[in-house]
Amino acid sequence: MDPTIDSCTSKNHAPETISMDSSEQMIPPNKLLDKTNKIDIDKTKLTTNSSTSLTAQNSALLPGQVARVNLQQKPANSLANSSSSATGNPRNKTALAPGHSLMDWIRLGSSGVDLTGFKGVPQSITLKELAKHNQRNDAWIAIRGVVYNITRYMDFHPGGVPELMKGVGTDATKMFDDVHAWVNYQSILQKCVIGQLCRSKINEIIPNLNCKNSILSKILPTARGSTVEKIPKPLSSVLEIKTDWKQTTNSISFWYKPTPEQYSLTFRLICHSMTEFVINIHLPNGSIRHEYEMINKIQWPPQYRKSFDTMQLEFCFKKEDKKLWNSYGSRIVGTEKKEIGRIYRDWKVVSNKTLCESVNFLVLKADQYMEIIPVGRHVEVKINVSGTEVSRSYTPVPASFESNDESQQPSSDCICLIVKSYPDGALSPSLTSLQPGNYVTLSNCLGTFVIESFDEYKIVNMLAAGTGLTPMLGIIHRALARRNVSSINLLNFNREKKDIFYEEQLNNICLDTRVKVIHVLSQPKEPWEGKRGLVTENLIKEIIGVGSKQACVFTCGPVGFLSVTKGFLKNLGWNSSQMHEFNG
Structure with a gap:
């Protein structure tokens, strides 16, 4: 069995956990609390001591765009270029040793062990000092003006030690944004904060010194029930509409x-x-x-x-x-003239229904608030696990596919999410167990994907594996509403028939003669008359053909699926400007 297809039904496709690709632990549904008490899971029953209380001190060092939001408080209330987050996947690029899962890291951080090397005393670090700590056993890294000691985290990183070593001893902000912009690194590394990165000529560590021009942003209140993190970005063009x-x-x-x-x-x-x-x-x-x-x-x-x-x-x-x-x-x-930061708000569960085994459709609604999210963008969902925020990104899906009767569709101020649950998940079991009336914290719209850049194409092709179908639903909905789109083709890969979610809705969509949906199963366990097997170059050629100036291709699925698919498409003459992949 090829893992590129097998994983498409056993994994989801957005950052489920705080660290990209980390393994998870189940959060019992009975830990889900009502609006008065936020979702707060202390699965490990750890005792708070002087070291764990340093989290509050370290959080003061985080700039506004990475400041942590306290989910206990009531009221409370990444980005892609050639690729973007869809519905996230906790898939690991390297095998982690036993005892090095996400939950193991959370337990270590809560155990009182000093992960900073300075016993939690904030420092100001120059670039020269940062550069000295570039070894496997002495590893510092800077992201958005904050310096972290990631020496102990090396063995817990799902992407492997070599990936982290690329940024060790440097300001790795750009590298991070290019690869993992959606990852909630500030949460997973909150116990590793050494201090601020000071771009001065002073070459030594200066304890408790706030660097000039490095003033920390404050979390500013907006409407009732929300907090906002402002990220200044001076711009000169006129703002008008x-x-x-x-x-x-x-x-x-x-x-x-x-x-x-x-x-x-x-x-x-x-x-x-x-x-x-x-x-x-x-x-x-x-x-x-x-x-x-x-x-x-x-x-x-x-x-x-x-x-x-x-x-x-x-x-x-x-x-x-x-x-x-x-x-x-x-x-x-x-x-x-500022770029909006992340805004977190409480959303009430309106409904939660099962689409297929382990996949749920959630309808969420905020109080006196609505947001129009562009196609292909995502939101961050957060809960608290043993004092650490666990987050995952999901791409909202159109509400209109749920029913042909408009009166039965969710109201305009609702957001709809498709969520796949994993038995050992840190977030997804709790999310799929939410009942109407429960609350969950969501961010505002995130991401940089621009669907309009593909409006010149008359033919829209999509290749989706497992929950990689999720971002395609918004693309289909939009394409159906455009007069210049003549053909919409979807190749939908799953392991078994029971893994196909949204099948009824896809069948209804196919009533429009422009739409063609082809289901492909890699391991059907019951009679199946459709296509079977793995993604191949011949199959892609058969369904969407060779590269055409009138067509574009969107892909979403596990890393292996995206890799082989991209190679096949290039072999068939598709240019990178015609393709976009949504990934975790």
Whole structure:
């Protein structure tokens, strides 16, 4: 059995754990608490001592963009270029020795062992000093202005020691962002924080010294139930977007008309009252804030519609009074030339249904809040395990595939996630065990994938293995709404028939004559008349053909699947500009 296909059904495809590819431990469902008490799992029953309390001291050294959010507190409330996170996969690139799983690392960090080498006393480290610690048994690394002692972590890294050694003794921020931007490294390495990276000419370690121009960002409050981490990024271009409004007796609508350069915009809406709401528009070069005050009451949430041809987006609010207004009221406009950081918010479980064995469909809703997430982007889901935040990224899926009856579809302010559970998972068993009324913490939209860069192609091809299907659902939904798309082809790989999730919905999608879905099983255990076996060059050639200037290809699945598929596609004449892979 080829592991490139076997793993596609036994693993998921986004960062399930804090460290990419780490193994997991189950969190008992009875540890899931209500809204008043956040999800807080202390599986190992470890005793807190003076060393473990240093976490709080170390967290003060983390800059705003990597500051930890306290999930215990109520209210509480990465990135890709040639590839991006989909639904994450805790697959290991190297075999970890016994006793070196993620949970083992969490236990070590909570045991009182000093992982910093300075007994938790914050230091300021120069680049020259950092460069001295570049050995296997003396390994420091800097990421986003924070220096970590990763000597003890070497044997716990699923990517292997050689991968970590590439960044040891250096500022590895760029290398990290190129490979693992979605990984919540600040959580897994929080007990390893030595101090700040000081880019000065001083060549020695300076205890307890805050470097100039290295002022730590604060976690700033936004709307009720949220925290935000601001990442300053000076920009010079003008921030503006075309808007319009219209009304009927029953409703009032606000239109947003992006320019061709304003692609993959994120919209975040916050309701303050029945007459006041805010629309935040996040552009590539900053954000625009529209604060509305209506002259009469409206109903929340609004319905929204988007044209994937013109990119025009409409938010339509129902009126309480059912009459024409003289005006909509007033609007205050503000702009900020800063890149948005991660915003964490509590989301309530509306429903949780099983799609197939170990795969669930969750519908989540936040209080008086909605976010429009571009196709192919993802969100981070977080819970607390023995005092350490465990996170994983998931790509939201369209709600409209759930039912042909609009009245049965989730409301516009909901986010839908497809989650695969693993018996030894640190996060997924708890996530799939959530009941309606439970709460979970989600980040805002993350990632840099730009679907509009593929709009020139008339034929959309997709190769998905296991839960690699997840990001394809958004691509299919968008392609169906575009007039210039003439053909949509999906090769969906699984091990057995029972592993095919969303089969009914895919069959409904195929009622559109432009769509063709081919299921391929590697190990069918029951009569199967469809295609079987592993992904091969001949199979790809048969279904999607050789490279064409009118077509593009999206792939998602385990590392092995992506590797062999990429090779086959190149052999068939597909250019890298026509391809995009979603991976963990």
